[in-house]
């Protein structure tokens with residue numbers, strides 16, 4: 385379970401933003417999680433509920449969005465994206481090659497948050 389340290393880091397980011405913006409209450413947080421990440425939304429939410437007690441982010445809803453994979457084409461160096469389902473078949477839109485290597489898809493980012 386590596387959701388716990390990830391959740392801590394997400395909460396840290398959220399609370400820093402909340403402080404800077406003078407936010408009293410965070411209602412929802414939009415999270416983008418790489419298509420290859422094995423982070424589970426339910427675990428994130430349950431750790432978050434636990435860790436955020438007594439902070440402005442207590443009770444906030446985590447809205448998890450899966451981002452697409454990013455490939456880098458070996459022959460022509462073009463970057464392109466594909467969904468997780470297309471992992472085996474993704475081809476470069478420029479040259480048609482399937483020799484792409486995955487350069488993104490495991491990161492997570494806090495995209496935005498709803499607060500007052």
Ligand SMILES: [Zn+2]
Pocket residue numbers: 457458459460461462476477478479480481
């Ligand atoms: Zn290419």
